[in-house]
Amino acid sequence: xxxxxxxxxxxxxxxxxGGEGKFHTEQMLEYGTNVVAGAVPGKGGQAVxxxxxxxxxxxxxxxxDANAAVVFVPPAFAADACFEALDAPVDLVVAITEGIPTQDxxxxxxxxxxxxxxxVGPNCPGVITPGVxxxxxxxxNIFSSGNVGLVSRSGTLTYQVVDNLTERxxxxxTAIGIGGDPIIGTDFIDALELFEADPDTHxxxxxxxxxxxxxEEAARYIGANMDTPVVGFIAGRTAPPGKRMGHAGxxxxxxxxxxxxxxxxxLENAGTPVGDTxxxxxxxxxxxx
Amino acid sequence: xxxxxxxxxxxxxxxxxxxxxxELAETxxxxxxxxxxxxxxxxxxxxxxxxxxxxxxxxxxVDDADEAREAADEILGMDLKGYHVDRVLVEEAVDFTNELYxxxxxxxxxxxxxxxxxxRGGVNIEEVAAEDPDAIAREHVDPAFGMHPYQARKAVxxxxxxxxxxxxxxxxLTTLYDxxxxxxGADAEINPLMITADDEVVAADAVMNIDGDALFRQPxxxxxxxxxxxxxxxxxxxxxxxxxxxxxxxVGIIGNGAGLVMTTLDLVDHYGGQPANFLDIGGxxxxxxxxxxxxxVFSDExxxxxxxxxxxxxxxxDEVAQGINEALEAFDEIPKRVVVxxxxxxxxxxxxILNTDLVTVEKTLEDAVQRAVEYAEEDSQ
Numbered sequence: 219x220x221x222x223x224x225x226x227x228x229x230x231x232x233x234x235x236g237g238e239g240k241f242h243t244e245q246m247l248e249y250g251t252n253v254v255a256g257a258v259p260g261k262g263g264q265a266v267x268x269x270x271x272x273x274x275x276x277x278x279x280x281x282x283d284a285n286a287a288v289v290f291v292p293p294a295f296a297a298d299a300c301f302e303a304l305d306a307p308v309d310l311v312v313a314i315t316e317g318i319p320t321q322d323x324x325x326x327x328x329x330x331x332x333x334x335x336x337x338v339g340p341n342c343p344g345v346i347t348p349g350v351x352x353x354x355x356x357x358x359n360i361f362s363s364g365n366v367g368l369v370s371r372s373g374t375l376t377y378q379v380v381d382n383l384t385e386r387x388x389x390x391x392t393a394i395g396i397g398g399d400p401i402i403g404t405d406f407i408d409a410l411e412l413f414e415a416d417p418d419t420h421x422x423x424x425x426x427x428x429x430x431x432x433x434e435e436a437a438r439y440i441g442a443n444m445d446t447p448v449v450g451f452i453a454g455r456t457a458p459p460g461k462r463m464g465h466a467g468x469x470x471x472x473x474x475x476x477x478x479x480x481x482x483x484x485l486e487n488a489g490t491p492v493g494d495t496x497x498x499x500x501x502x503x504x505x506x507x
Numbered sequence: 508x509x510x511x512x513x514x515x516x517x518x519x520x521x522x523x524x525x526x527x528x529x530e531l532a533e534t535x536x537x538x539x540x541x542x543x544x545x546x547x548x549x550x551x552x553x554x555x556x557x558x559x560x561x562x563x564x565x566x567x568x569v570d571d572a573d574e575a576r577e578a579a580d581e582i583l584g585m586d587l588k589g590y591h592v593d594r595v596l597v598e599e600a601v602d603f604t605n606e607l608y609x610x611x612x613x614x615x616x617x618x619x620x621x622x623x624x625x626x627r628g629g630v631n632i633e634e635v636a637a638e639d640p641d642a643i644a645r646e647h648v649d650p651a652f653g654m655h656p657y658q659a660r661k662a663v664x665x666x667x668x669x670x671x672x673x674x675x676x677x678x679x680l681t682t683l684y685d686x687x688x689x690x691x692g693a694d695a696e697i698n699p700l701m702i703t704a705d706d707e708v709v710a711a712d713a714v715m716n717i718d719g720d721a722l723f724r725q726p727x728x729x730x731x732x733x734x735x736x737x738x739x740x741x742x743x744x745x746x747x748x749x750x751x752x753x754x755x756x757x758v759g760i761i762g763n764g765a766g767l768v769m770t771t772l773d774l775v776d777h778y779g780g781q782p783a784n785f786l787d788i789g790g791x792x793x794x795x796x797x798x799x800x801x802x803x804v805f806s807d808e809x810x811x812x813x814x815x816x817x818x819x820x821x822x823x824x825d826e827v828a829q830g831i832n833e834a835l836e837a838f839d840e841i842p843k844r845v846v847v848x849x850x851x852x853x854x855x856x857x858x859x860i861l862n863t864d865l866v867t868v869e870k871t872l873e874d875a876v877q878r879a880v881e882y883a884e885e886d887s888q
Binding site: 293294317318319320321322323324325327328329343355356357360370371372373374375376377378381398400401425427428430431432435451453454455456457458461462463464465468478494495496497 | 613615616618619620649650651688691693718720721723724750752754762763764765766767768769770772773774775776777782785787790818819820821850851852871872873
């Protein structure tokens with residue numbers, strides 16, 4: 219078992235004819251992902267890496283039975299691409315695009331509340347169920363199949379933690395990169411809920427970072443609702459207030475909210491051990507399993 | 508992107524929000540002329556983008572030409588919390604009976620905009636929010652519809668604004684929301700919104716921050732962007748297109764991806780070192796970016812050693828290695844010792860390519876950070 223992505227996932231890639239879209243479609247196919255269609259306005263009838271391209275997501279979904287979309291569309295048009303996927307509809311939208319205006323995402327988020335679709339991202343590395351399929355840009359070779367669920371706000375930090383897990387023989391059910399933007403679709407709690415319901419996920423690793431209060435809310439959720447053990451990691455302990463650390467969402471505000479310490483305290487209060495280093499995260503998981 | 512007060516006031520005034528008479532001046536003479544034209548008393552306000560200007564001596568109220576000259580002379584050229592003041596706004600002093608706060612921002616937790624009103628204006632609103640959250644009336648807005656007029660009225664009445672001015676304040680809030688939405692605002696604030704003895708409302712200060720990701724569709728605002736007189740290194744990072752934050756330590760840090768770079772900083776601290784910076788070279792970095800990143804870190808005189816940590820997804824280890832070699836081979840003598848750790852896509856090829864006469868290679872993140880901390884201690888100036 220797994221969450222969000224399995225052998226029945228049929229993917230339409232939005233922006234498949236662009237540089238990133240094309241490259242990662244090839245990578246996804248190579249990993250075994252069932253990429254069944256591309257969607258690019260005006261490019262219908264073409265093919266990329268053997269995948270047929272349609273002018274609209276609606277047509278791609280109808281002709282090829284696509285039930286998931288991956289968005290590689292430039293930021294100015296990415297919100298529109300998300301709406302198109304939500305309206306198709308598909309069950310899962312993974313938005314890779316970085317730099318989508320926040321007010322656009324606010325409107326997408328509002329629409330999302332009216333649908334049953336899961337949106338992952340934007341500004342995220344994607345979702346992978348090791349050995350089955352990946353949707354996004356995650357390097358497949360570092361993942362291995364197993365019983366650990368992983369949810370993270372950051373791409374390369376996900377890779378680092380997965381690498382530490384895989385090296386110990388601790389494989390993953392599914393890894394979800396939820397993205398570092400201020401407004402995202404699937405948040406920590408949504409992902410934890412999915413893992414809690416998955417019988418094959420025996421432990422969850424949650425990688426957070428400074429900024430916002432999502433980790434604190436997730437900690438409250440863990441304390442109240444989860445039987446599956448969770449191990450935490452929080453990046454940004456040394457970040458000074460008022461400075462944006464790369465991600466638009468990663469900032470400790472002047473009034474002191476969003477600090478690493480408040481997140482670590484919240485997780486530990488919920489009975490979730492927090493690793494000081496990625497290596498220690500793997501130690502904790504090993505202890506649990 | 509932050510607008511200066513004078514820029515934000517122009518934008519607000521064009522939208523119909525009442526603002527005081529004001530003129531921008533770059534010289535003492537121009538400031539005095541402006542003060543004479545406006546009529547005393549006037550406020551002379553430093554145009555730099557930092558909070559707490561008044562307390563830091565960047566705002567002065569003056570009653571005649573001599574005082575105006577003295578104040579302008581003092582403020583122009585002063586260093587205000589690290590920012591050089593090269594312009595002042597000379598502004599009609601508003602005789603007020605009350606100071607309110609109105610603002611619009613994105614509530615990221617809710618994923619929707621929120622409009623705020625408080626009768627506790629004129630002070631740091633974050634402090635008010637922390638001490639007495641109920642003193643701020645908040646109204647969330649459905650982004651699909653925008654703010655309904657009743658929502659503005661509701662926020663104003665909930666905040667306890669006097670009913671004689673309630674309609675005018677609600678109208679300012681509606682205009683502010685519409686501006687915020689139309690201009691891709693991140694935050695829009697008026698603090699204080701002054702109420703005069705004649706029950707007029709006047710925006711005595713103006714804050715407008717624009718979503719940097721939306722500047723492509725806000726050409727008028729993008730044009731207002733000015734080189735902020737920040738730290739030289741931060742300016743250089745801007746030119747190179749890096750996410751960079753300068754810190755106080757001596758271990759230079761280069762990596763890819765915000766979360767992993769933050770983690771590298773934390774590990775430096777964990778192993779007893781002090782991070783000198785946050786530098787994210789981003790995804791898919793090629794040789795030139797690698798060279799620029801090393802140049803950035805070497806330019807920081809505080810740096811005693813460097814750790815270069817790449818976990819390749821779209822970034823390829825061999826390309827990074829090539830870039831590191833090229834950058835370092837260009838030096839007769841390498842300025843600081845560099846520890847490199849490559850993992851992920853093409854990492855093994857990269858490790859083979861790396862010139863180990865020029866760099867120290869480590870296999871794990873933990874080892875690389877510990878080695879760099881050691882080097883920084885040994886080579887500490």
